[in-house]
Amino acid sequence: MNFSSSEENYIKSIYHLQQSCELVNTNAVAATMHTRAASVTDMLKKLKRKKILQYERYKGFKLNEQGKKHALGIIRKHRLWEYFLVEKLGFAWDKIHPIAEELEHICSDELITKLNDYLGNPAFDPHGDPIPDQHGRIPNRKQLSLNILPLKQTVKVSAVGNQSTQMLEMLKHYHIGIGTQLSVTKRFSFDGSLEIKVLKFPNCIISASVAKNIFVHHDK
Amino acid sequence: MNFSSSEENYIKSIYHLQQSCELVNTNAVAATMHTRAASVTDMLKKLKRKKILQYERYKGFKLNEQGKKHALGIIRKHRLWEYFLVEKLGFAWDKIHPIAEELEHICSDELITKLNDYLGNPAFDPHGDPIPDQHGRIPNRKQLSLNILPLKQTVKVSAVGNQSTQMLEMLKHYHIGIGTQLSVTKRFSFDGSLEIKVLKFPNCIISASVAKNIFVHHDK
DNA sequence: AAATAAATTTAGACAAATCTAAAAAATATA
DNA sequence: TATATTTTTTAGATTTGTCTAAATTTATTT
Known part of the structure; x- marks a missing residue:
């Protein structure tokens, strides 16, 4: 189709x-x-x-399954081109999105196969997003718990370990959800609690036991 | 505009x-x-x-002048992409045209500048056609049609006038591509057909109408 | 020069992708 | 529950690029 x-x-x-x-x-x-x-x-x-x-x-x-498969094909093309633009042509990573938006619609399977080979079959694009393989399989990312994340690194929330109502309610209060960008600004060694900065919101403090249940990954 | x-x-x-x-x-x-x-x-x-x-x-x-300038910009993009497809991705030179037809419409000047630098500012595409520079200047190469080439001069194929699938298919059969070394060994005045010698291959006969579309140049 | 043929343009239609404004359905609120 | 609000859909218009068929202009032949 x-x-x-x-x-x-x-x-x-x-x-x-x-x-x-x-x-x-x-x-x-x-x-x-x-x-x-x-x-x-x-x-x-x-x-x-x-x-x-x-x-x-x-x-x-x-x-449906058909649709998801096609979506993954487009995403694959987009991310391979982004990788090309940064790694081969030397673009800054924040300039590539609109160009990749155009390139992703070029329709030649052989082009994508050859581009992928040429780039060395990369697993993640320059934003840190996974590149689906030719069958639509998505590599999964090394994610780490927030309580071992070094200070000042901006990361994205990728999963939450404890999904109890109480936990979700608290996360909502802190404006934290899947995909939320945040960074750890301070770590108190007394009790392991963290001061975190959630994009666009004031800093807040979370306990070590909450931090343990928040999993994050690097980049966008 | x-x-x-x-x-x-x-x-x-x-x-x-x-x-x-x-x-x-x-x-x-x-x-x-x-x-x-x-x-x-x-x-x-x-x-x-x-x-x-x-x-x-x-x-x-x-x-008009404006229009010609824009045309040269499109041709530049087309030929740079063709060069990329062959030299970097390893496409056969007779498979690239339809893909370059799509790529040529991607509109980012910075993309083309960076692509050109990455490719080493090439002057001719894989079909031997000149690549206009960023100001629309076209590099020239003294080339002549095979049907007026004197006998026994060894030359290199620099361009093909007719790029139809049929022509490209035939040239492939004769082992003729851009850069192929050959010479004319005989010319039949009856119909203008030529016997040619392609480096490393047995002599073969081509018609005048094919010869007319093969352009060659001396040395490199 | 008149008749014929060829090239070009117009008129009107259509499909794709979008929009605005209004109607309909679902959801939230008093 | 009745009313108000939000969400979604429909109806109808618009733009771009294309088409066919007919009309018009130019070129070619007798």
């Missing part, structure tokens, strides 16, 4: 959104894609017709 | 056609682009509005 650049952008956006919630909603896609809800609805009908989306009107939607 | 991929394809087509005739005509563009004359007319109006084309209805048309 062939997809236009526009369709591919929607597929990618839906894929990313459904990583953090069971069903995706129209406004969320419209917001991330800087388009309007009506345009999203139009595209949903098209993607449903192409059988890569589970969708019933007013009920939310998500990619 | 920004141009869509479609507009760029027309610009490129018109540029190539006006290399061999003063004014370009609608049907010629339609034929090379596999589209219809009416579509060409529509686009001519648009390109005239964008002030890169001299055009009066029923009278033929050609790119």
Whole structure:
């Protein structure tokens, strides 16, 4: 099946959104894609017709296996090109996204195979995001517990060890969720508690036992 | 000024056609682009509005200086990518054209500057065609068509005039590519066909119409 | 020069992707 | 529960790039 650049952008956006919630909603896609809800609805009908989306009107939607597979293909291309732009052409990592957005729609499987070989089959892109392999398998990252993270390194929350209501409630209060960017600004050796800085929020203190349950990884 | 991929394809087509005739005509563009004359007319109006084309209805048309400059920019991108595909990714030179057709529309000047540096500022692409520099200057190489080459002079193939799949397939069969060393051993005046000797291969016969499309140069 | 042929343009239609404004459905609130 | 709000969808318009078929202009032939 062939997809236009526009369709591919929607597929990618839906894929990313459904990583953090069971069903995706129209406004969320419209917001991330800087388009309007009506345009999203139009595209949903098209993607449903192409059988890569589970969708019933007013009920939310998500990619099916076919759709996820295609999304991973696009993400693979995007991240391989980002790797190329930084490692081979010498771009700064914060300049590459819009160029990779264009390159990811070039449709030649052989091109991607050869590019991947040429780059040495890299597992992570310059933002630290994993590059899916040709079958859509995603390498998983060395993640570490927040209580052993060195000071001042900016990291992203990748998982939470304890998912009790109490823990989740507290994390919500601290504005911490999967993907939240944060860094440790101080470590108190008295009790192992940490002062942390969550992006856009004032510093706060968390206990060692909470920190032990927050897993993070480097980069974006 | 920004141009869509479609507009760029027309610009490129018109540029190539006006290399061999003063004014370009609608049907010629339609034929090379596999589209219809009416579509060409529509686009001519648009390109005239964008002030890169001299055009009066029923009278033929050609790119003005602005238009030629833009055409050379697209050709530069196309040929740099072709060089990349062959020299870095290891593609066969007869497989790269459709991929470069897509890559040439990626619009980042910095990307092309960095790609050019990375490739070592090459002057000719893998088909032997000159790569315009960032100001649109085209490097020249004294080359001549094989059908007027004197007998027994050893030369190198520098370009191929007709890049159709059929032509490229035939050249492959004869073991002829860019850089191939060869000489003309006989010329039959009956039909203008030639016997040629390709380095390391047995002599073979090619027709005048094929020879006309093979351009060669002396030494390196 | 008139008739014929070829090239070019216009008129009108269509598909893709988007939009605005209004209607409909779902959700939240008083 | 009735009302208000938010979310989602529909209806209809717009832009870009394309097409066919018919009309127009130019070129070619008798």
